[in-house]
Amino acid sequence: MPDPSQTPKLQLVDVHKSFGPKRVLAGVNLDVMPGESLVIIGGSGTGKSVTLKCMLGILKPEKGQVLIDGAPLAEVDSEAFLNDFGMLFQGGALFDSLTVWQNVAFRLRRKPFSLSKKEARERAIAKLARVGLGAETADLFPAELSGGMQKRVGLARAIATDPHVIFFDEPTAGLDPIMAGVINDLIRELVTEMGATAVTITHDMTTVRTVADDVAMLHDGLVRWHGPVADMDTATDPYLDQFIHGRATGPIAAIR
């Protein structure tokens, strides 16, 4: 369990983000402690992916601050931060001009890791095995894989260098239940065994229960509920309640 006296690893303070007239984040506050696994849930289109991108500085908030280890994003040595960071994108975001193993080993071949081609390939194949993909996929191109396989290659790429901060955007979407179970266990393992700080976005309640220490629910541009996963079922928030039980009726409109 994270220690509350520590500085949060990642912190969003009153983050606002709009696209043109469309307001997506309207003052999001979120803390992620070192070694904590935070799961973000929320309706489709509520800005979960946008939240992750704001944390990374890929998207610039109009207002509010992103802090990493207590320091504003602009002052952080992004080189050092990114070298210990991995991210699985919602769509996989594999480089389609490179083969599967080259995708996974992309960072391993570069500074500061600088592995030889042979070592990098071996490491890539080992990571592919961890996400349930055999060595025969290594030389295929991403376009030759199914959607779920692409997702898992993206996951293997995110964890290739054993980073300590990892973002997973819907890691189990499009996977069969068995494979989803494998991936959930893998994420949990990264957090408990390697002490990684993880932020996971998911719609899958099994993933929430397996992976999360803390759960945050986004709704209408704000963090609607944030607390330990153990408190989720007894929480009285009607929005959270409707969401985790998947009811069509409740405070969250079905048309958004």
Place this chain on the structure above:
Amino acid sequence: MNLATFVIGFLASIGRSVLALLTATGRVALFTLETLSHAVRPPYYPGEFGKQMLTIGYFSLPVVGMTALFTGAALALQIKAGGGQVASEQLVPSVVAIGIVRELGPVLAGLMVAGRISSAIAAEIGTMRVTEQIDALTTLSTDPLKYLVLPRVLASLVALPLLVAVANVIGIMGGYLIAVGTFGFNPGAYIKNTLDYIDTVSVVSSLVKAGTFGFILGLMGCYHGYNSGRGALGVGQATTNAVVSSSILILAANYALTQAFF
């Protein structure tokens, strides 16, 4: 609507276009400077540069070669039609040589490669943008400008002069084939006349133009792809913008360079 509101509306629309143009120019300038700044800061990606040289240079040879061949041949036909047999023996080789080397070689090669490469670059980088591959590069500690843009811009800058050198030779050959084959001109005299008329400034201007056009088409492909809108529509738009803007800029640059050289 009375006249005053109409005039004001019209002026406002002009003002908006001018502002839009200035903004776009500023954006392109910033993009260019940032890209070029990576040329003096390691790491470098020579492998990417090599790959691009192959696609942009080598694989454009057939298109550029065919264009030059037919243009040289057509030019010879036109000049012959304009002059008599005797005058033509002198006129055809000289005008073909000068026309191809100074103008048609670089301009046509530039436009053909703009159509072929600028669009392909915009589509590739645009697709990478909309499928989050560019964001993924950033999270993998790789600067997309350094890894994607710089190699493409440099490769087009280097490849175009090489392509144009080849295009010039093939274009002159096109004229030669018609002159010697169809008109029955003396081959030795044709070649001698050609060489007499090609001077250093023609060759240098040809290659400088080529390099400039290469830089323009590489840059425009990258710029529009990099700033592509979302979805397939965005990528399609980026591709069109890349071809249109690089073609127009190539023609404008050609005018400016011709003015500067001659």
